[in-house]
Amino acid sequence: MAKVLLIEDDVDTAQEISAELRDRGYVVDWVDDGVEGLRQARKGGADILIVDRMLPGMEGLAIIDALRGVQIRTPVLVLSALGAVNDRVRGLGAGGDDYLTKPFAIPELIARIEALLRRPADTAASVLRILPLELDLLERTATRGGREIELLPREFRLLEYMMRRCEQLLTRAMLFEEVWKYKFVPDSNLVDVHMGRLRRKVDAPGETPMIYSVRGEGFVLRAPA
Incomplete structure (x- = not known):
């Protein structure tokens, strides 16, 4: 199973997450300090990072920014008690791949981890694939x-952003x-106008929809069942 690096200073939260993940077969390493967390993350080996925002030694978003600065693209799930839209946008803008507000339900945490691990790797790979959808980043084709999909430049960037965050709810503020x-x-x-055009191109009549609206929240790209 996947290896998880958990960077969380709250002992009760860390123990609960670690116990649940280990019961499910994950390998979990836990550190409770931001500086040590960054050191461990830089060593590599983790398939996913779970990073609290408020940490002793070094703030969680600073850890993520430092990792992205040296091209470490390990998926990061940010945990925080700060749940306002601006806080979530800041967390994702720093390089986080998903953002979960405390308190949270463990089943939701597990679902988000599994979704991140299913995503195309955010690396120099030239093609993103969420079957049956493919995006060639070099040829700029979809x-x-x-079936060829003709995309305008903004539509291409929008679809790339969604494919890198498959199964994640994307708010209008994030987009x-x-x-x-x-x-x-x-x-x-x-956003709604562009998303409507993109959806009509990606989800042709008779095809299983992949782009969904979540009323009052935003949009999500899902792999066909």
């Missing part, structure tokens, strides 16, 4: 089951921040 590079959420239906 196909679904062999404005990461795809449009806005530092604020404009009073606009811009």
Whole structure:
């Protein structure tokens, strides 16, 4: 099973997570200090990192930023009691792959870990695949089951962002921040318009939908069952 590096200073939380993951066959290493957590993460070997935001020694987002700065792309699930939209956007903007607000249910934590481990690797790989959907980052082409999908540049960036975060709920604020590079959420239906066009291209009539709207929340890309 996958190896997890847990960087969490709350003993009760860390013990609960570690026990549940080990019961499920995961190998878990736990550290309770940010500086030591960064050192362990830099050594490599972990398949996924679970990082608390508020840590002694070094703040969690600083750990993630340091790892991304040296091209370590191990998936990171951020844990935090800070659950406002701006906090989640900041966590993902620092290089986190998912963000879970405390308190949380253990089944949701497990589901998010499993979703991260199923994702295409965020590396220099030139093709992202979530069958039957493929995105060629070098040729700038997209196909679904062999069917060519013609995408405008913004649609391509939007689909790439979603494929790298398959099964994750993406809010409009996150999309404005990461795809449009806005530092604020404009009073606009811009995301909805682009998402509607992208969905019509990716999900042709008769095909199992892959792009879903979550009412009042955002959007999610899911692999067909």
